[in-house]
Amino acid sequence: MNFKWIISCFMIICLTLLSGCWSSKELTDLGIISAYALDKNEDGEYVGTFQIINPMNVPGSLQGGASGQRPAVTTFTETGVNPTELSNRASRKISRDLYYSHTSLLVISEELARDEGLSAILDSMERALEFRATAKVVITRGIKAGDFIKVLTGIDQIPAENVLKTLDSTEKLYGENINTNLQEFIQSLTSTGKEPLVSGFSLLGDMEKGKTMEQLHSTDFDAILEANGLAVFKEGKLVNWLDGEKARGTMWGLNRIHETPVSIDWENHKKAIAYRVIRQKTDVSAQMKDGKPAISITIRAEGDLRTVAVPVDVTDPHVLLAIEKALGQEIKKEVEAAVQEAKENKTDVFGFGEKLHQSEPDVWKKLEQEWQDVSFPELDVDITVEAFIRRTGVRNNPYLFDLEKKSD
Amino acid sequence: MEKAKISASQLFILMILFQLSNSLLIPLAINAGRDSWLAIIIAMIVSIFLFSVYQALYQYYPALLPTDYMEKLIGKVFGRTLAFLYILFFLFSAARVLREFGVMLLSLAFPETPLFVMSALLILVVVYTVYKGIEVVARTGELLFVVMGLLGLFLLLLIAISGLIDISNLKPFLEEPSKVIKTAFTETLYVPFGEIIVFTMIFPYLNQARKLKKTAIFAIGTTGVILALTMALNISVLGLALTERALFPLLSTIQSIEVGEFLERVDVIFVLILVIGGFFKVSVYVYGAVIGTASLFNIKEPSRLAYPLGMVVLLLSMIVANNYPQHLQEGLKVFPLYAQLPFQVIIPVLLLIIAFFKNKKT
Amino acid sequence: MKILGISLFMFILLAGISLGFDLLQGFNLSTILKTFNPLYVMELPELTVLCLLILILILRPVFSFLQKRQEKKR
Numbered sequence: 153m154n155f156k157w158i159i160s161c162f163m164i165i166c167l168t169l170l171s172g173c174w175s176s177k178e179l180t181d182l183g184i185i186s187a188y189a190l191d192k193n194e195d196g197e198y199v200g201t202f203q204i205i206n207p208m209n210v211p212g213s214l215q216g217g218a219s220g221q222r223p224a225v226t227t228f229t230e231t232g233v234n235p236t237e238l239s240n241r242a243s244r245k246i247s248r249d250l251y252y253s254h255t256s257l258l259v260i261s262e263e264l265a266r267d268e269g270l271s272a273i274l275d276s277m278e279r280a281l282e283f284r285a286t287a288k289v290v291i292t293r294g295i296k297a298g299d300f301i302k303v304l305t306g307i308d309q310i311p312a313e314n315v316l317k318t319l320d321s322t323e324k325l326y327g328e329n330i331n332t333n334l335q336e337f338i339q340s341l342t343s344t345g346k347e348p349l350v351s352g353f354s355l356l357g358d359m360e361k362g363k364t365m366e367q368l369h370s371t372d373f374d375a376i377l378e379a380n381g382l383a384v385f386k387e388g389k390l391v392n393w394l395d396g397e398k399a400r401g402t403m404w405g406l407n408r409i410h411e412t413p414v415s416i417d418w419e420n421h422k423k424a425i426a427y428r429v430i431r432q433k434t435d436v437s438a439q440m441k442d443g444k445p446a447i448s449i450t451i452r453a454e455g456d457l458r459t460v461a462v463p464v465d466v467t468d469p470h471v472l473l474a475i476e477k478a479l480g481q482e483i484k485k486e487v488e489a490a491v492q493e494a495k496e497n498k499t500d501v502f503g504f505g506e507k508l509h510q511s512e513p514d515v516w517k518k519l520e521q522e523w524q525d526v527s528f529p530e531l532d533v534d535i536t537v538e539a540f541i542r543r544t545g546v547r548n549n550p551y552l553f554d555l556e557k558k559s560d
Numbered sequence: 561m562e563k564a565k566i567s568a569s570q571l572f573i574l575m576i577l578f579q580l581s582n583s584l585l586i587p588l589a590i591n592a593g594r595d596s597w598l599a600i601i602i603a604m605i606v607s608i609f610l611f612s613v614y615q616a617l618y619q620y621y622p623a624l625l626p627t628d629y630m631e632k633l634i635g636k637v638f639g640r641t642l643a644f645l646y647i648l649f650f651l652f653s654a655a656r657v658l659r660e661f662g663v664m665l666l667s668l669a670f671p672e673t674p675l676f677v678m679s680a681l682l683i684l685v686v687v688y689t690v691y692k693g694i695e696v697v698a699r700t701g702e703l704l705f706v707v708m709g710l711l712g713l714f715l716l717l718l719i720a721i722s723g724l725i726d727i728s729n730l731k732p733f734l735e736e737p738s739k740v741i742k743t744a745f746t747e748t749l750y751v752p753f754g755e756i757i758v759f760t761m762i763f764p765y766l767n768q769a770r771k772l773k774k775t776a777i778f779a780i781g782t783t784g785v786i787l788a789l790t791m792a793l794n795i796s797v798l799g800l801a802l803t804e805r806a807l808f809p810l811l812s813t814i815q816s817i818e819v820g821e822f823l824e825r826v827d828v829i830f831v832l833i834l835v836i837g838g839f840f841k842v843s844v845y846v847y848g849a850v851i852g853t854a855s856l857f858n859i860k861e862p863s864r865l866a867y868p869l870g871m872v873v874l875l876l877s878m879i880v881a882n883n884y885p886q887h888l889q890e891g892l893k894v895f896p897l898y899a900q901l902p903f904q905v906i907i908p909v910l911l912l913i914i915a916f917f918k919n920k921k922t
Numbered sequence: 923m924k925i926l927g928i929s930l931f932m933f934i935l936l937a938g939i940s941l942g943f944d945l946l947q948g949f950n951l952s953t954i955l956k957t958f959n960p961l962y963v964m965e966l967p968e969l970t971v972l973c974l975l976i977l978i979l980i981l982r983p984v985f986s987f988l989q990k991r992q993e994k995k996r
Contacts, residue, residue, distance in 0.1 A: 433963050456671070472883055540882065544885060546806065674965065680975060876940065893947070
């Protein structure tokens, strides 16, 4: 009898405790942060800007009637001596608890990254349980990070979402920007054999107009966020920007190219043949050559011919072979330029050091200390590129070829 | 040989689907210019003679596969070697067709899908059908023939209604007769008409042997007319220059259909025709190879060969050429001369002569 | 096993023939050796499909071989 009572009491206690309402938070008490921006002000304090989703105004929500009249996000700015203090101090302005789990974008301004480095900030991000390691990192270029996340965007109405999708699609379709998340960033930051790369973003147009709803009421936005270049870090600090071909060359070397156009000159016609890479594979291997470390990069790409603006017979396999060679040269040139740039900056963005570590651990131990500054710039890098044309679209010869034939 | 029978009408359907499949899509006999349709008709008539050779050989040994009667005709060693070469020829042709269809599907509908995956999916269906045997292939044919026929009629109707046909594009008639003859004899005779050599592997399954001649000639004739009509249609709709440049003229023709502002973009029909045709061509080739290998190497269950040979075809289709233009060039210049001419014309004729003398003596 | 052997033999012969056709097209040997290049650039899903197909290919003969051996033991 007694025993039964004890069991029942125990079960009741369990019921109350296990349902876990200890630190309960109601949805209506949460301020869901979509993007988090960090700057530094003149006093040396951190300036954090939170982009918080307005649940009522996001299109597609149940009360969708309000959308279109008010912006989908609201931003708040707060200062603090470190990120933790900053975050809690923000409660003075925000009516809800800051909820970091859905933060998908971390924006850092160029000055902060250049002057101070990110080591201190990243620690607090990493240490906090709520902040997801899969949040993407971008660096703003020529604009304060706080201002950057205030700009309203059109197709995806939550600006953070818009930036993420832009980054995704441009990496996939063009290949001059990289999608780095917090985890990858910290991994390469701590590795001695690799330096991190982060995409830069800049703002085109007028920032002040971009903040208002007027922006969304026109077809041609006053302010547009644009992915722009790759930021190179060394010892946690931003040291250099890579743009254009160098950025893409770096992406080739990192095996991060998916689709990208490659144009070559042909018979005195400038950039007359365009080739679209559909898939590629880059193998990087490290070996010892005459007692020195050497790296060989083998790139194999396949794709289609997309533009043939010269009279050339593309049904002839021999001609295609020549075009393939020229394309290979073009890609090789890009990668070489990127490697050269990396060597000049003494930043091993390609992770050659890691490769060497994997294949020659003994040599690596000796070189590790001065890898970035001494060994990497003198590294012998051999690049082989093979481009394969698989198809030529649904036409065989360009009509220019027919025209030429007629004039003969 | 497996114990199976197909009827004359099934053979008819198989032959039509087989020959139409890729020939319907590519610019057939385009080297003959505006008169490509004429080249097709000429090649068709010649191929009827070619068929008579195959048929005469079949009459000597109505119950045997070619791979078996070769042994009887020219001895064990030579006969078996020749039979083996024929099997290789079938496999190679199957691989070429598979590659063609893979690339076509990729360029039309799935540009980012890897060729290998596309080909693998196609060949798996083929393997399954071949595994089930010739009767299943034939019955599938009956089913899909209706679909293809209806689609074809629908397309013809649409093209006619949209008023795209401009007969003057076909003029002048017979600009260069020498070119027409040359194209007919160096290209069109081998693809698609000469390819019926693989049907000699299937003739023994026919349940009414005497109907063979009529059925097959009727099938060849029908195919020839359809193909000639298609090419004439392509040229009359697109004009010669565009037809020459198009990798798939029929697709361009279909794409130009516009009826009453709502019946447009019917390209998907093209993809349907493509998949049906490609499936049959590869199936028949692989079936010929499977059944030949089984009889040559004494394998009791031919169906067990379907999967391994299917994989051979798949891998071969990947390495057969570096790129599609090279594949096409090979199909126009090298393959007819060094493979199709001997295997489709010279060897059957020689075999017939030998068979004639051998059977005369006894 | 026999079937696998025959298939492999055929594949090697056919690959040789394919090389021969490339030669006849007027390519030199070093370019032809790249003829396997459609198999070079393969992404993970492709490789998975390839491995799966080959696995199925090998599985059946191996099973029948094992079965035969068991029967023999009895």
